[in-house]
Amino acid sequence: MVLGNYKSAVAARSTDKGILSASQDGGIVTQLFAFALDEGIIDGAIVAGPGAEPWMPEPVVATTKAELLAARGTRYTISPNMALIKEATRSYGLDKVGIVGTPCQMQGLRKAQLYPIGMRDVPDKIALAIGIFCMENFPYQGLETMVEDHCTVKMESAVKMDIGKGKFSVYTERGGLSQIPLKLTHKYEQPGCHVCLDYVSNLADVSTGSVGTPDGWSTVFVRTKVGDGVWARAVDAGCFETKPIEEVKPGLELVTKLATDKITKNQKTVEARASFGVKADGSGKALRNPYL
């Protein structure tokens, strides 16, 4: 269950060279939204667009392929995509909303659909939710410190950042590569990530990430009926090159291992919160547990 419910898992990448030129991995997110936009499955998607500072994402409602392309690539800092979920159905006038997000944002989305407390009309207007895998995220100032101080690269000269194989890597516009061990980045992690019990966006319609497949490819889980429908149509239309996940290295085994590691570690953090402090009788005094 650490990988959630899914109907199928594949290795895939977009067949569109233009999308792949600046996508983080196999361009799954951008390609699937572009296809859904073309086919009228969605009439817009909330993505992490360019923000006010270098590498700072800003949630935007993309209604054109150009806007989707501008949002490609991973920004290892918070992009509060859910902040636009209601507005997308208001001033933007969308009836079929797409959204990409980390596992926690998919959780916010599904909660908003089942318990739409201040979310009038949102539940019925979600057409395609794409989740990305996520081990942890960083506050902007944390990312800045990692890139500028530890990797000694100016934020504005970085062209790609990547976490994999135990390292945080920054690629520069002049072809340089600067890497630090992931261990050095732990103290900059967003604290709220340490109680997170989802690695592969279990609640998305389709979820995707880099782990499990070779560079330039993505691991894809097709989860819901909605996701299954859209994915099948996109593959039929020739949007994706796919391989059975069993035929690629390192495959689901590594995904399962990392998911288990994340959940086990964070479950311990959640449990430790139950006796974080001390009561008058010497027993533990708890911090709040959102899952109870």
Add this chain to the structure above:
Amino acid sequence: MPAEKAIPVAKPASKPGDVKIEQKLEGVIQEEKPVANKITVGHVHMSGCTGCLVSLADNYEGLFKILDDYADLVYALTLVDVRHVPEMDVALVEGSVCIQDEMAVEEIKETRRKAKVVVALGACASYGNITRFCRGGQWNQPQHESYLPIGDIIDVDVTLPGCPPGPQSIRNVCVMAYLLLQGTDEQKALAAAYLTPLMNLAKRGTEACGCDLMYDVINQGLCMGCGTCAATCPVRAITMVYGKPQVDRDLCIKCGACYAQCPRSFFNFDVINEFESITELIGAAMGQGGE
């Protein structure tokens, strides 16, 4: 075409035949074959704005489906000519209580005595909301100055905040209340699981503010910057600054939506993991065919 307006005539001192007319109407309205096992629901209007009731009505044909198949509306001064609080399975109470208004205090107590399940419908009933800012001094009841959420006067079973609460959330609570009272064992279990976090909100208390995001999420090390709170706030008091909510507390009307909607206030995996099947179940209950 607008109908020709009748010129108002002076009202007679007494209303002869009033009672008889009411009886006649009842005969017409009665369903020929009432659906068995409907639950009874009432809408109790305290110091509210009727926006919560409009929100219920904004389920459009979904409301008719609820009234056709699942619930009889036995009390709602806005819609039904029943003058006194009757026995009810579920009381949807909107508005807070002015404790200087004796009738209001009596009505909320009567509601508790007569209802199996009391739902604080909307932010005013749940948390006081805009009536938190009342302090009297206005004509022609300048002494009407103290307003309390209903949970400070009676025990509340289910808290459903929002100003107004989303129509779909009221629909879900109505369907789940029906399943809880009339469903199969399996449906009862699901309904209980669904309603649990809203029952826990009722136990949590009657105070709400954008500050809850600080006290109970950020200060607790739980915020992960998703932005849901900013989306849900009805007055745009919340902006996301460097990935964390910034609340403009002078804009905040104390509705409690942001905290309740935050995925780090309550997140019940047992229910939310089943979002697909539960959405289908509610859709089916509302008469929207599967595929």
